[in-house]
Amino acid sequence: MESDITELRKNYKKDWRFRLALIGTGLALTVVVLGAFTRLSHAGLGCPDWPGCYGHLLWPNEGHEIAIANQAFPHAPVETDKTWPEMVHRYFAGSLLLLVVSLTFMFWRRRGHRGFYQSHFLLGLIILQAAFGMWTVTLKLWPQVVTAHLLGGMATLSVLWMLAERLRYRRRLIPPHEFTALQNLRPLAIVAVVVVSLQIALGGWTSSNYAALACPDFPTCHNQWWPAADFSEGFNIAQQIGPNYLGGAMESDARTAIHLTHRIGALIVALLVLAVAFRAWKAGSPRWAQGLIVVLCLQIALGIANVVLSLPLPIAVAHNAGAALLLLSLLTFCYRINTVQPEIRKT
Incomplete structure (x- = not known):
């Protein structure tokens, strides 16, 4: 009886790792699409600072907030149609980072699991992605960084999907x-x-x-x-x-x-x-x-x-x-x- 309960618990935990990897894949794809939308709508510098937007957790949308922001950043006046795509992209990327941290912790508790090293590589990759996201803004859309940021997003998506495949698929x-x-x-x-x-x-x-x-x-x-x-x-x-x-x-x-x-x-x-x-x-x-x-x-x-x-x-x-x-x-x-x-x- 105890062995059956132990097996059920193992399956439950494994199932949640798979579910989290699958959710992460969907979230990573959303981040890639939002990144493309931000880039193609010329909103990559919609927020000239990082990680906030003109000093806001979201973005300035009230008249007095916009006026203060324009005074603080005279070289980059607020364009409301470009601030929100950038910040929405950042928040989705931040959510993906938290999910990957949670997934890595679940694998860390079972170091012998076959997805252990893959999950830790994924964590390092997404932290590097966060750095590229910052450099995209601070280096003012330097093409090398923008291209590397896109490739990092694709790599994150691919690793998450392959981790889900590894957890689900059997020979x-x-x-x-x-x-x-x-x-x-x-x-x-x-x-x-x-x-x-x-x-x-x-x-x-x-x-x-x-x-x-x-x-x-x-x-x-x-x-x-x-x-x-x-x-x-x-x-x-x-x-x-x-x-x-x-x-x-x-x-x-x-x-x-x-x-x-x-x-x-x-x-x-x-x-x-x-x-x-x-x-x-x-x-x-x-x-x-x-x-x-x-x-x-x-x-x-x-x-x-x-x-x-x-x-x-x-x-x-x-x-x-x-x-x-x-x-x-x-x-x-x-x-x-x-x-x-x-x-x-x-x-």
Whole structure:
């Protein structure tokens, strides 16, 4: 009887770790989307100080509060349509930090659990993310920091999701021929994850340098297949710290180079993901193949719509969410490949 109660308690605790990881994944995705909304609505410097906003826990919204704030920050007058997105993003990020601290504490109480080191890595990652959030403001949207902040958000989301997968998913037995086909597919799937991650970084660099509309037409750019582009300036990561980078500081040809590279990267991603989907279908995983193709097509459509429709805010934000979804789909597929085992048939 006591052993049964002990087992129930163990399952309950494990279940709560999984639930917390799953809630954290949803919260992390919300933070990523809110970060994209803040960046794309040009509200990254909506609050010139950190962690408050013009010295407020929320943001100044009364007439006298705005007047005092304008006196305290004459170089950055209050714009109410930009203060609230920044602070809402910060509060959601702070909530995620508290959740990860709680999750780490739950794992710390059982140091032998397989998610122990992963949860502590996650805690370190999200603390680093908080620092990047501060530097985004104090360094006035320095593109290197903004891009690193985006990548940190994607990494936090990915680690939380993979932790939830690890807590939920168990090894599955499949026929030997399917097992062999999936193991042969694993290197290509890993390459796809790496390339998608690089494409996300490139997307962050495109956004942080305001190059999303550097090519206003599609599929050509300035009605040319290969327009004038300054790649050395576009990918100069030694930009000076100090200027206000709101709106970007690069010349047109440099932004064109960034945008063109992002388009080329999208083509490479599409070919790789399609190759993974085709081989997954042949390996006996048609649902995974269909899912990857649907997510890929949605992401491509959103990217094209951003150019054709001149970067409407809802579509631009959805494009960021689509990148996260594509990355999580590939990571989950790689994890499932890694956990399957061949059936041993008795003769």
